[in-house]
Amino acid sequence: MSHLKRTIRIHAPLETVYGTARDPGHWSDWYVGISEERDLGVGPGGEHRSVMVGTPFPLTQRVLEDRLGRTEAHWRARGEDAPECVEVAPLCSLMMLSGEYDWTYKSADGETEVTAVLDFTLPSKLLKDAGDRSAIERIEAECLEQSLENLRRVCEISH
Numbered sequence: 001m002s003h004l005k006r007t008i009r010i011h012a013p014l015e016t017v018y019g020t021a022r023d024p025g026h027w028s029d030w031y032v033g034i035s036e037e038r039d040l041g042v043g044p045g046g047e048h049r050s051v052m053v054g055t056p057f058p059l060t061q062r063v064l065e066d067r068l069g070r071t072e073a074h075w076r077a078r079g080e081d082a083p084e085c086v087e088v089a090p091l092c093s094l095m096m097l098s099g100e101y102d103w104t105y106k107s108a109d110g111e112t113e114v115t116a117v118l119d120f121t122l123p124s125k126l127l128k129d130a131g132d133r134s135a136i137e138r139i140e141a142e143c144l145e146q147s148l149e150n151l152r153r154v155c156e157i158s159h
Contacts, residue, residue, distance in 0.1 A: 001099070002122060002137050007115040008148040012155040014107035017114060018073040020155055021103065022066060030150035032143040061101070073105040079120070114151065116144060 010017050020026050027034045065076040079098040099120030106113045122136055 002118075002120050002133070002140070004118045004120075004137070004141050004144055005115065006141070006144050006148055007113060008152055010112045010114060010152045010155050011110075012112060012158070013110060014071070014073060014105055014112045015068070016158065017112040017151070017155045018068055018075070018105050020158070021105070021114070021151055022073075022075050024061075026154070030154050031147045032150070064100075071107045075103045075105075077101050112155075114148060116148065118144065 020030070061077040061079060063075070063077050065074055067074050078100050099118065102117040102119075104115045104117075106115075118140070120140070122133060127133055
């Protein structure tokens with residue numbers, strides 16, 4: 001199991017940040033790798049299915065918690081699909097990670113502090129060499145950091 005934790009401060013109110021971040025229709029606006037949300041239905045457990053990098057590679061998220069309070073919000077989900085790796089072009093593979101995703105939003109002086117914690121399993125098909133895990137974790141960390149920066153930009157522009 002791999003673990004990432006990142007925090008960013010966004011100059012926008014809690015309601016704006018949480019509303020943007022938790023809406024699957026906006027995930028492609030800021031989350032690296034998600035290219036669009038297709039209406040494949042939302043299941044009784046709150047599952048959302050997305051298409052990644054323009055590839056019909058559904059990603060299912062089961063929402064475990066979705067709570068907005070006056071000064072804090074929390075969204076937690078679990079990737080329901082097994083970790084997988086699909087070749088989308090020669091020498092180009094797409095990873096689907098499974099695990100838990102925990103997002104906390106705290107309001108402070110009209111700003112919002114966002115903390116993302118990702119605990120995920122890597123597809124074993126990709127772990128051929130000893131350094132593969134750390135290389136993939138570094139890439140995932142960069143994607144998370146860029147996603148948080150994108151969320152900051154989207155929320156600050158709309159605010």
